[in-house]
Amino acid sequence: MSVMTATHEVFNQAEPLAGVNLFRVNRPLADALRVLAPGLETKRLDELGAEMGSAEMQRHARLANTHAPVLHAHDRVGRRVDQVEFHPSYHALLGAALRHGLHGTPWGAGPLGHVERAAGFMLFTEAEPSVLCPVSMTYAVTPSLRANAALQAEWGPRVAAREYDERFVPGTFKRAVTMGMGMTEKQGGSDVRANTTRARHDGEDAWGRRYRITGHKWFMSAPMCDAFLVLAQAPGGLSCFFLPRWLPDWTGNGTVNALFVQRLKHKLGNHANASSEVEFANAAAWLVGEEGRGVPQILAMGALTRLDCALGTAGLMRQALSIALHHTAQRHAFGKPLVAQPLMTNVLADLALESEAATLLALRLALAVDRTENGADGDPSFDAAHEAVMRRVLTPVAKFWICKRGSHFGQEAMECLGGNGYVEEAGEGVMARIYREMPLNSIWEGAGNIMALDLQRALRGADVAPALEHELRGARGANAALDRAAARVLAAIDGGVPEAQSRILARDTALVLQAALLHRISPPAVFEAFCAARLAASSDVFGALDERADLDPLIERAMPVEHA
Numbered sequence: 254m255s256v257m258t259a260t261h262e263v264f265n266q267a268e269p270l271a272g273v274n275l276f277r278v279n280r281p282l283a284d285a286l287r288v289l290a291p292g293l294e295t296k297r298l299d300e301l302g303a304e305m306g307s308a309e310m311q312r313h314a315r316l317a318n319t320h321a322p323v324l325h326a327h328d329r330v331g332r333r334v335d336q337v338e339f340h341p342s343y344h345a346l347l348g349a350a351l352r353h354g355l356h357g358t359p360w361g362a363g364p365l366g367h368v369e370r371a372a373g374f375m376l377f378t379e380a381e382p383s384v385l386c387p388v389s390m391t392y393a394v395t396p397s398l399r400a401n402a403a404l405q406a407e408w409g410p411r412v413a414a415r416e417y418d419e420r421f422v423p424g425t426f427k428r429a430v431t432m433g434m435g436m437t438e439k440q441g442g443s444d445v446r447a448n449t450t451r452a453r454h455d456g457e458d459a460w461g462r463r464y465r466i467t468g469h470k471w472f473m474s475a476p477m478c479d480a481f482l483v484l485a486q487a488p489g490g491l492s493c494f495f496l497p498r499w500l501p502d503w504t505g506n507g508t509v510n511a512l513f514v515q516r517l518k519h520k521l522g523n524h525a526n527a528s529s530e531v532e533f534a535n536a537a538a539w540l541v542g543e544e545g546r547g548v549p550q551i552l553a554m555g556a557l558t559r560l561d562c563a564l565g566t567a568g569l570m571r572q573a574l575s576i577a578l579h580h581t582a583q584r585h586a587f588g589k590p591l592v593a594q595p596l597m598t599n600v601l602a603d604l605a606l607e608s609e610a611a612t613l614l615a616l617r618l619a620l621a622v623d624r625t626e627n628g629a630d631g632d633p634s635f636d637a638a639h640e641a642v643m644r645r646v647l648t649p650v651a652k653f654w655i656c657k658r659g660s661h662f663g664q665e666a667m668e669c670l671g672g673n674g675y676v677e678e679a680g681e682g683v684m685a686r687i688y689r690e691m692p693l694n695s696i697w698e699g700a701g702n703i704m705a706l707d708l709q710r711a712l713r714g715a716d717v718a719p720a721l722e723h724e725l726r727g728a729r730g731a732n733a734a735l736d737r738a739a740a741r742v743l744a745a746i747d748g749g750v751p752e753a754q755s756r757i758l759a760r761d762t763a764l765v766l767q768a769a770l771l772h773r774i775s776p777p778a779v780f781e782a783f784c785a786a787r788l789a790a791s792s793d794v795f796g797a798l799d800e801r802a803d804l805d806p807l808i809e810r811a812m813p814v815e816h817a
């Protein structure tokens with residue numbers, strides 16, 4: 254036996270962050286829940302935090318991302334099979350997400366169901382975000398599906414079942430299902446009116462008006478879902494359809510629907526999730542809502558996947574921050590732990606501000622969804638009309654700004670690890686994975702410009718200025734820079750903003766809302782530092798906090814350790 258001679262001792266290399274309870278170490282999240290959802294029982298989040306922070310789940314995340322899904326379009330002898338094979342770790346992760354109820358469970362679950370699920374979604378993201386794609390779509394489908402009572406009655410309980418059934422068998426044979434969506438085509442994604450996929454009326458049955466769909470989708474993620482909502486041109490215009498992978502007994506004797514998976518996308522990140530190109534050749538599908546109302550119908554789903562983009566990015570930020578803090582607390586350079594070098598302290602504290610502000614804003618949106626869907630059980634401060642406006646406005650604002658900051662944040666957090674941050678080493682380098690994942694939440698479900706334009710649409714559809722004023726009232730007078738910024742935003746909304754300035758409005762609206770939430774929820778030092786860095790001054794680089802501010806409390810608050 255030959256023994257390799259060690260030429261040197263390995264030291265001053267950081268141990269990975271593993272085996273922490275992600276919920277218990279996340280102070281901003283706990284504080285946000287305490288203030289925004291005081292009645293919420295957090296036991297289940299605590300269990301989720303422990304499981305998702307475990308070394309076992311980190312191993313699953315690594316394996317699911319390094320063993321990407323494989324498409325089997327045909328079998329060995331040439332028959333089409335159109336199935337995607339995943340690594341067992343993918344199934345372990347997806348099973349955990351459904352077991353923890355991150356999909357359809359909040360609908361009708363009573364007050365705070367959506368908030369609890371949103372917090373869980375953020376925590377799960379810190380372990381693995383890509384399996385959450387079908388989870389998010391399965392969560393978001395319910396408001397759309399309700400427009401077809403027969404489908405909702407049959408599939409509704411299945412999208413909420415805390416089980417995972419990975420078998421490729423008819424959805425009607427399963428107790429638990431997952432659902433996807435197909436909007437984007439080659440010639441147009443944002444502009445779905447350009448869809449060319451056609452729908453031909455084919456009769457009536459137990460699921461309502463049946464059609465035959467022919468055409469394609471250029472992106473359709475998670476093609477092993479049991480059914481999809483798809484857009485297609487019907488005689489009455491662009492319409493929304495329910496398209497199952499398997500035909501129900503009465504139409505096709507339990508045969509596979511004519512959905513052909515052409516190819517899986519070779520993506521920058523999101524490797525554990527399969528994103529496919531598909532074609533439909535006379536595939537059977539059932540109308541959801543009315544003919545010609547496809548866009549608003551499917552956007553009822555899209556609005557909720559946009560919430561998840563904001564939640565997911567907030568989760569990724571928190572994960573990246575935790576890793577950066579954990580690393581810099583161990584790594585020494587120039588005689589000190591990196592975290593104690595003043596300039597690194599400044600960078601990390603600035604990232605902590607961003608992460609906390611993102612968490613609060615995403616959770617505020619989830620609360621608006623919760624209140625408008627599940628009510629507030631006698632809370633005297635509950636104002637249904639206000640929550641409806643906040644839900645409408647915050648969806649594009651939070652999706653735009655949080656996701657837009659994600660990539661910048663990921664790059665800076667990666668840099669805190671130096672060269673090691675850039676190295677993946679068979680999936681062990683989690684920071685590089687986070688960095689590759691970050692741009693996706695900004696692109697899918699409506700890219701940045703589409704969100705900024707949607708904010709303009711929201712302003713046309715409701716009296717937003719008084720609602721924002723009401724939302725910001727608790728922070729009025731607390732900080733001069735916030736007062737000035739809020740006045741600017743309200744004046745811009747009142748006066749109207751040219752289309753080409755819509756991003757600025759989306760950003761500024763997000764910033765004042767984040768500041769007001771920090772005022773309401775977080776320690777004064779966090780609020781003051783945020784106002785100084787994001788509203789009084791504007792810096793295009795992290796690490797530009799005022800050197801006179803005491804940044805140590807910000808670092809201590811964000812450090813991924815259990816706090817007393």
Ligand SMILES: Cc1cc2nc3c(=O)[nH]c(=O)nc-3n(C[C@H](O)[C@H](O)[C@H](O)COP(=O)(O)OP(=O)(O)OC[C@H]3O[C@@H](n4cnc5c(N)ncnc54)[C@H](O)[C@@H]3O)c2cc1C
Nearest residue numbers: 434435436437441442443472473474697698699700702703
């Ligand atoms: C990994 C992955 C998975 C996906 N999964 C799915 C899925 O499951 N189902 C699905 O339906 N889609 C899916 N998509 C597609 C995704 O939603 C679209 O790519 C996205 O909505 C953008 O559409 P597009 O690619 O056609 O780009 P385009 O519509 O061509 O947009 C390109 C750019 O132009 C901007 N733009 C568009 N219109 C305007 C305008 N009027 N003014 C200013 N700027 C504008 C956009 O903001 C964007 O930045 C997925 C995408 C990816 C990357």
